[in-house]
Amino acid sequence: MKLQQLIRENHLGLLFQQGNFGLEKESQRVDINGNIVTTPHPVVFGNRSYHPYIQTDFAESQLELITPPNTKLEDSFRWLSAIHEVVLRSLPEEEYLFPLSMPAGLPPEGQIQEAQFDNPDDVQYRKHLSAQYGKYKQMVSGIHYNFQLSPEFIEKAFALQNEYHELKSFQNALYMKLANNFLRYQWILLYLLAATPTVESQYFGKKQPLAEGQLVRSLRSSPYGYVNSDDVIVNHDSLESYVASLEEHVAQGRLIAEKEFYSNVRLRGGKKARDLLEKGIQYAEFRLFDLNPFAPYGIELKDAKFIHTFLLGMLWLEETSGQKEVEIGKQKLYQVALEDPRTETAFQAEGETILNHLLTMLEELGASQELKDVVQEKLTQLTDPTQTLNGRLIQAIEEFGSYKALGAKLAQDYKAQAFERFYALSAFDNMELSTQALFFDLIQQGIKIELLDENDQFLALKFGDHLEYVKNGNMTSHDQYISPLIMENKVVTKKVLAKAGFNVPKSVEFTRLEEAVAHYPLFEGKAVVIKPKSTNYGLGITIFQQGVNNREDFAKAIEIAFREDKEVMVEDYLVGTEYRFFVLGNKTLAVLLRVPANVIGDGISTVKELVERKNDHPLRGDGSRTPLKKIALGEIEQLQLKEQGLSINSVPAKDQLVQLRANSNISTGGDSIDMTDQMHESYKQLAVGIAHAMGAKVCGVDLIIQDLNQPAEPTLNSWGVIEANFNPMMMMHIFPYQGKSRRLTKAVINMLFPEITN
């Protein structure tokens, strides 16, 4: 297989570097001191019989977090971050994730429960493992790295070679080369990335294999980690011999199942090894990696990229290892694993050869300088073991006294970090907060998510065979197309609602300025709102709360409105308080009061100081990456202060309410106050009816209400509907400034997937 030449001659370097990447990360749930807990898997993580992201590995306490495959490693890391944030924020308050591979604070074996799957076979298999290897050994955690070569690369390369006549055989040969060469040279990765130099004495029990205080590079990958018995040798000379020998071990009872074969590479693509011969190897899983405790999610992106480079390097080698070389590789791995991590390795020269081989390859592929620098760094580590991960780890353990103490501290730090912006999913912060909240709930509940278009907040969701699409967190197949079109047009909205018998303030529409002004007599003395027909954000709106009393003021307001739209409405002004009702299906799920930006005096602080203090609230920020916006002190706010006889340096009296804005928008620093429980039921029913009249399933309805304690009456003096919104900001209700949070995203999921009942 002359892959180097083929790639070089056909400019396939870029395609060769593409692929799909998935990560699986195990870790133990522990208490504040790093002791493994014996509580059951939290029910909030839904059902493990289908959960694609949050699973348990061997033990009930051992979480396994799984990213979907991505074409970019960066994206797999974003997923890993998101799943971690979901898990860390959903864990019981007193639980943490232990960041090291070797378990600490192990409970007595009898208290360790095997993971409680629905499927009895899964539980039975774990019981077998407990009996065969002991429970403690199964409690070790690590990272599994899934890699698929670009199928397009394989197709193209196949078409350009003439050694193989079948695509499948070519593909299998590629993956066998990758696997075998990896097994031959994996010791290099171990030297560089291992992080299990020690373990608590109770782990080994009576038979302590290590001397007191002895450190090794990797207990996990050493013969003291979990390894098969010596008689389990699987032949790697060909895929055929691999499958046959593996099946033989199972048939002879040396393995209870194929999956009991612990190799640092697993060939993937079928339920059974034999399927690979039929379907071809689809990807490979590399299981060598210890958790990096200094990376909040167990592995650093830089190292993941290095591993990718290393894997490509295994293919770039001229030779393909056979069983003999695989055996050599295994012996080297064991030897390196048990070397003193503070010393250089015995195989340094071979390591340098391979890393230099990687550099040559990167050069020929036209790869980025970033990748070359990483390899250079690893080269340095080959001669200086203190710079390896182990080097740093040993020092940190010394500082903290034990790896358990270090792990407990880091676990607390990482959990605290996950709560810093508790309303967001940090890695998907380019999306709207409502979509992030939905995303959070979907991960938690175990619904498969595909990001169709992040900038457009477009998701495809799948549960079993049930497929749904969602945009902006709540635009779905459940709404009719005509509904948003109705709501988009204020005039049409009003006509539709009036037809259906709801209280709608009367309005007249004009398309010409002169015509509108000529109609002044119709409005003289009336309280009216003058507004453009279709713009938003309050632009061009004038309110004559006390009635319009001269033609000039009226004409001016009309002119301002016409600046924003070709059509202008003159609408009766309704007296009362505006509330936002969030309707989903037959229910009003949340009611919100929006209050204009304000501060309340304490008799000591200036307005400026009061504003600064209020802006410190964790929900306040730029308003797009935070649920609430910081209050500004610009021209409009200062004008508003002036009207109250104040400036930013005034000191308002204790309990004095200082208005900083006339409008109540959250986007100008307003407060959001949940009023769901306070609102009289009759208005909630009205909001549902209003949504239905427009054919809407999900809808934000703005009602002006005289008195939220009194039942609704059928006149505009009691209430009126002024607007409906087909893209209601769920975030306002999920993270209000005051009052109860309403987790609307969960209701959206229930609407889309009523079959999920956990």
Added chain:
Amino acid sequence: MKLQQLIRENHLGLLFQQGNFGLEKESQRVDINGNIVTTPHPVVFGNRSYHPYIQTDFAESQLELITPPNTKLEDSFRWLSAIHEVVLRSLPEEEYLFPLSMPAGLPPEGQIQEAQFDNPDDVQYRKHLSAQYGKYKQMVSGIHYNFQLSPEFIEKAFALQNEYHELKSFQNALYMKLANNFLRYQWILLYLLAATPTVESQYFGKKQPLAEGQLVRSLRSSPYGYVNSDDVIVNHDSLESYVASLEEHVAQGRLIAEKEFYSNVRLRGGKKARDLLEKGIQYAEFRLFDLNPFAPYGIELKDAKFIHTFLLGMLWLEETSGQKEVEIGKQKLYQVALEDPRTETAFQAEGETILNHLLTMLEELGASQELKDVVQEKLTQLTDPTQTLNGRLIQAIEEFGSYKALGAKLAQDYKAQAFERFYALSAFDNMELSTQALFFDLIQQGIKIELLDENDQFLALKFGDHLEYVKNGNMTSHDQYISPLIMENKVVTKKVLAKAGFNVPKSVEFTRLEEAVAHYPLFEGKAVVIKPKSTNYGLGITIFQQGVNNREDFAKAIEIAFREDKEVMVEDYLVGTEYRFFVLGNKTLAVLLRVPANVIGDGISTVKELVERKNDHPLRGDGSRTPLKKIALGEIEQLQLKEQGLSINSVPAKDQLVQLRANSNISTGGDSIDMTDQMHESYKQLAVGIAHAMGAKVCGVDLIIQDLNQPAEPTLNSWGVIEANFNPMMMMHIFPYQGKSRRLTKAVINMLFPEITN
């Protein structure tokens, strides 16, 4: 009732001039010579048991066209125009609408069939009329003018007066004043607007009331028109006496039903007169008006406005007429009706008083100059009868020899006019052609239409209690909200369709120019399309049909695409022909081939001449008010010619195809060719499946097809889907340049109202 003072002092002049207006216009279906036909009411006009717009009056041949009420007379006229265009274009080829009130070419009485309603009572009533008055008298046609005062005006005026203690009494008093004063002075309108000076001798049969050649002002409103017998006197002194006396006539058998009372004013608001006492009079119907044969729809807007002014004038009068004055009015009406239309009237002085009264009123109301001018014109006509409608009519009859001949000629002209822009509804030309086509079908089928927002193409449709909303002709409640959102985003569309297993050209998306260019090796040698992610109209698109073979060209194309969007797609180019499939529900209803602007040489004409000739096609115009666009001869077209070695002055050979554009858009002069019957069924099924995959009910699907005669194969070599459109232009299919018209709007109606089966 001091209405003048009340309006004046409270600035209610504008409100007083507002109201609701509806028109009903009867006319006979006739043959090319003006003879009344004996064919049944055309089935294409749907079912008369509910049809709101197209009804029959007395006879099967007598159409009654009804506008809905409108706040502006202009809008009622637009409806009248639209209904006429529907009727004239739907009539059998050899039938016309007779434009004069008096019938001509009357068939023998036995051949005149009373209108065949479903309800036997309706038929029975007409049989009674035939027996009581003779069929011929019932064949006279006219205009009914419905007028409602602004309810807001009535409420305001009521609140400001203290004569009446109940709104209903005040409202009834207003309408009684209007009715009675109208009956008192209606002769003035008759003098000005009458148009029935003569009738064929056969109309009267043996008892000819007029001397040979005698002309009158209005046979229809004279004692020789249809009038009740002399003993039917209904007392107008109060609404109570009115109701009581009317009921008495029915009880005594002098009238078979209340509706047999022929008054020029009918008080409306209930099924029975007694209901008016209960509910209040809601509006009044004025039935005085002869058809104006010079107005294509029987009445001129100017005259309708004058009638409105006259009606307001009747309220503006200080006095309210009672029964005595109503009787005087009736006598005057009869006298004026039988006056020689070429002479002045006996009551000229009274006429001048009233018209001057109108002028004073208009002045005080601050009304428009236009209205005052109309009244001035009518004042002139009072002294010069030749300027009245009758004056003009008599002259025209003389020219044509008979009113029948005149009527036949005008009927032909009006029908021809209605076909001039047969693809449009002239009065609603501000809307898109597809919406106009839907509007046409809705009127024809008798579905109630409310124009919620014309500029937004937003309609509310009602059939019985079934309400539907439509935007842009085919956006309805039947589509899911998520579907257009999917289609709006090309990347998402492709992902969704690929997931569902459809052939989609592969593409890669980029957000940064350098990144895209760095990926050049992936595309080297491939035929690709480079395009911005979301813009339309072909902007920023580069096609490398023969494969992209150097990095500079590739980089340039990427740069051009980035000018239009923040995201750019590089997509595999599909070879084949693009077809547009229009899918509705489970069916592909139409398939269209769009061909780039072109002409075909004749060996004699220049390109310029060929283009001019092609542009003469009735469907070609500006492309927004016409189904097709005229071919331009701008820079792009001339460049295209140059590439073929031609200029606009070249003379192409006979049958030579000359391309004027590379793109096939209709909006740049392309041809549309219906291919529905030619297309292999398998592609039609694919298009349906594609629409379903996106949850769409109505959808335009663009497929690239290798060979429309061969069944679809599952590879991109056979076909591929490149786009889907949620707002497919139905007009392209309804009026193609070549091939069969597909009336898609009817399918939309069937989808919305499956319960209609006629």
